[in-house]
Amino acid sequence: MAPQSHNRRDFLKNLSLAVLGTSALGSSSFAGAVPRNSLDNRGVVNHKILGRTGFRVSDVASGAPKNETVLKAMLDSGVNFIDTGYAYGKGNNERMVGKVLKDYDRSKLFVNTKLLPAEGGEGFKSKDDVIRQTREALDRLQTDYADCVMIHGADNSKVVEDAAFHAGMDQLKAEGLVRSTGVSCHGSAWYKLPDESLDQVLLTAADTDQFDVFLMTYNFYNADLAEKVFKACEKKNIGTAIMKSSPVQIYKLLEKAVARYEEQGEDPGEDYYAYLNRYKERAQKARAFFKKYGYTTDEELINAAIIYVLQDPRAHTVCLDIRSLEDVKRYLALSGRSLKSSQARLLKDHQEHFGFLNCRIGCNACERACPYHLPVNTILRYNYYYQNKKDEKQAMKLYADLPGKKAELCMSCPGYCESACPYGVSARSLMAMAHQNLSFDRESFA
Ligand code: SF4
Numbered sequence: 001m002a003p004q005s006h007n008r009r010d011f012l013k014n015l016s017l018a019v020l021g022t023s024a025l026g027s028s029s030f031a032g033a034v035p036r037n038s039l040d041n042r043g044v045v046n047h048k049i050l051g052r053t054g055f056r057v058s059d060v061a062s063g064a065p066k067n068e069t070v071l072k073a074m075l076d077s078g079v080n081f082i083d084t085g086y087a088y089g090k091g092n093n094e095r096m097v098g099k100v101l102k103d104y105d106r107s108k109l110f111v112n113t114k115l116l117p118a119e120g121g122e123g124f125k126s127k128d129d130v131i132r133q134t135r136e137a138l139d140r141l142q143t144d145y146a147d148c149v150m151i152h153g154a155d156n157s158k159v160v161e162d163a164a165f166h167a168g169m170d171q172l173k174a175e176g177l178v179r180s181t182g183v184s185c186h187g188s189a190w191y192k193l194p195d196e197s198l199d200q201v202l203l204t205a206a207d208t209d210q211f212d213v214f215l216m217t218y219n220f221y222n223a224d225l226a227e228k229v230f231k232a233c234e235k236k237n238i239g240t241a242i243m244k245s246s247p248v249q250i251y252k253l254l255e256k257a258v259a260r261y262e263e264q265g266e267d268p269g270e271d272y273y274a275y276l277n278r279y280k281e282r283a284q285k286a287r288a289f290f291k292k293y294g295y296t297t298d299e300e301l302i303n304a305a306i307i308y309v310l311q312d313p314r315a316h317t318v319c320l321d322i323r324s325l326e327d328v329k330r331y332l333a334l335s336g337r338s339l340k341s342s343q344a345r346l347l348k349d350h351q352e353h354f355g356f357l358n359c360r361i362g363c364n365a366c367e368r369a370c371p372y373h374l375p376v377n378t379i380l381r382y383n384y385y386y387q388n389k390k391d392e393k394q395a396m397k398l399y400a401d402l403p404g405k406k407a408e409l410c411m412s413c414p415g416y417c418e419s420a421c422p423y424g425v426s427a428r429s430l431m432a433m434a435h436q437n438l439s440f441d442r443e444s445f446a
């Protein structure tokens with residue numbers, strides 16, 4: 001794909017397509033979007049063995065739980081895998097999980113927590129530091145042991161080979177404080193080690209023979225990246241917990257931008273209104289796309305994406321971002337489901353038609369092409385946190401903390417990353433949109 005012209009008009013054109021991409025039904029269609037028939041909570045109906053841990057985990061798992069009420073509802077529904085970590089609220093998420101754990105049979109739950117490597121991300125300070133961090137996590141969790149302790153967000157091979165982490169884990173396992181060891185990975189970031197993608201980092205981790213569980217991204221968009229990792233996991237009997245199972249994003253940027261301008265008493269300008277109207281037209285057309293498969297809401301596309309992962313026997317448990325009691329009912333209703341042929345076609349067609357709007361989490365193939373060394377995949381992942389997970393503040397903080405230049409540069413760049421993307425992702429527009437979403441200073445977009 002040739003680099004795109006970089007005038008503002010073309011940028012907005014791409015942006016309007018991006019808006020269309022997965023918010024395909026238009027905002028009015030989202031009202032009361034949870035399908036009625038998915039509201040009865042039948043609880044977990046499927047379990048799988050989490051690799052060499054031997055633990056029988058629920059197919060639906062809790063990603064870092066949002067609050068006690070939601071976590072209790074999930075546990076009461078049969079969810080038995082809980083993911084947490086120090087990074088979520090500087091230990092507050094672990095504290096909240098700890099409060100809830102006391103009321104449940106600990107032996108029936110698999111609690112996974114994660115430790116942050118030292119600044120720089122290539123390892124831990126020392127074995128003692130790993131032991132200290134783990135003991136502190138156990139205190140916060142108010143439990144005698146962790147079922148699994150992971151390296152949080154490994155983005156390079158050095159950290160998965162880190163001698164201090166493995167020595168610390170060996171001792172903690174011998175003491176009965178930790179039962180298994182794992183690693184979570186979204187892929188690498190250009191500004192650290194440009195050559196390593198998700199599969200490279202995790203394949204190195206598998207080669208160490210030290211890890212029992214991987215927490216990895218897998219969805220219908222990045223299946224090729226995950227394929228190699230699954231093969232290694234099967235060979236070594238490594239358990240797999242999945243994150244980012246639904247890459248479907250909801251872009252409402254134009255509407256939001258216009259509303260924001262109007263709210264501030266400013267005129268967004270002709271371009272905005274023109275593209276907003278065009279977006280509405282395209283949204284109308286996109287409704288036909290959904291109707292073809294008998295679906296009426298965006299939520300049903302998300303359900304299909306999650307079922308795609310849930311039904312894969314190589315994906316042992318799927319961590320979902322569940323925020324409300326309504327979410328608990330909705331997502332638990334997906335446990336044990338198989339993808340219908342119409343859903344499989346929907347995902348395939350979605351990928352074909354809207355794949356250019358979805359950066360594959362864990363990939364970094366275009367980052368070498370960027371003259372400014374922008375970490376494209378990382379920034380678009382933060383945008384995923386912002387738009388999909390609604391973790392706006394955290395996503396903006398992560399973006400602000402990134403070293404070096406930001407994606408405002410994309411506005412005046414021909415888009416070398418787009419030419420380099422093997423999936424034809426409209427990276428430049430998405431990067432500029434991410435900057436708009438994630439930046440505290442939104443002036444540069446106007
Ligand atoms: S569009 Fe942005 S990320 Fe892509 S090459 Fe240009 S500056 Fe780099």
Ligand code: SF4
Nearest residue numbers: 359360363365366421
């Ligand atoms: S834009 Fe394309 S090449 Fe770049 S990280 Fe995303 S999927 Fe990979």
